[in-house]
Amino acid sequence: MPQYFSRLLAGPSSDERLQETDFWHDRELSLFSCPNDDAGQALTAIVFKISRNPKDLLTHLRRIYFCYDRRLSEQLYAALLDLVIVLDGKGNSISRRMIQASQSQLHGQQYQDLLKTKGPEPVGNRYSLFSKGMLGRRELVRSIQQTETQHDYLALANDFIEYSQLEQAMDVLETGINFHHDRPDLQMALLELYKSTKNRERFQINRQRFSDSGIVLDGEWLELANYFEGQAS
CATH class of the missing domain: 1.25.40 (Serine Threonine Protein Phosphatase 5, Tetratricopeptide repeat)
Structure with a gap:
């Protein structure tokens, strides 16, 4: 198992790692009837959930872990960037922890761009949902404030x-x-x-x-x- 949790969370035991793997697994993926080994369909299902509800933080975190676990570096960068955009300057400790835990699978410039707090928004790629060219930051934040669930x-x-x-x-x-x-x-x-x-x-x-x-x-x-x-x- 990748040592993701050792970077993100505080020293879980082997039993806890098994529980955490289940925690990061999205049980709703079964609704899409995609086999466990079909990473493309599973990731599409996760991305679809985020597009419907951009402030579903748990699904954002599961998307990040999914991409990290399968070493999908470009999709991982897009997942992290989308989380940063959705948080819109809030929850920096969460996004920073996720970015740092994912560092081994990011290019150096990607890692630095994701961590910066000033200057222009990092450039997205074809996997990004909310980077410029898809939705502007203000429009995105206004939209998710109107449609978010509160739980x-x-x-x-x-x-x-x-x-x-x-x-x-x-x-x-x-x-x-x-x-x-x-x-x-x-x-x-x-x-x-x-x-x-x-x-x-x-x-x-x-x-x-x-x-x-x-x-x-x-x-x-x-x-x-x-x-x-x-x-x-």
Whole structure:
């Protein structure tokens, strides 16, 4: 098995790797009646799901892993680029982790282009869904804000929690709150993770960041702040 999870996730055991492989497998591919060894049809099915719902983050991650696992380097670059475009500057920790885990199968310039945070958008290839020439960034973001489903972030975070990947779960929830200012379920799930991991520093950083962004924070944020102050005294 490729050492993808050792780069992306924190030291899984052999049993956990088997579970994680199942996690990255998209069970809905069976609806397309494509055999397991037909990589082209399976990838087409994944890409089709993303084209219908660009903010389905779990399918984005499965697309990236699928391309990495089968050493489809150009398709992998396109999958990573599409994730970066969809996140639109948010969730940088998620996209950066995926890019770094995929470095061995990217050309040097591709890797650098994907990681850069300033300048023009990286050039896509024929496998890219959302790079320039297909949809402009503003048009894409406006479209996905109108059509997105709201359960993806919490479902993806719960998947990461199930496999004890708590840092990744916090990444997802923090990104979700950026997109969905009015979803208390995302805030509550994130606060529970901050408290259970005793991650006072991350809590303080993001509390300030959300406030500076104009996001209205539930009263539980103040309660957790007082909790951490009591723990420090």
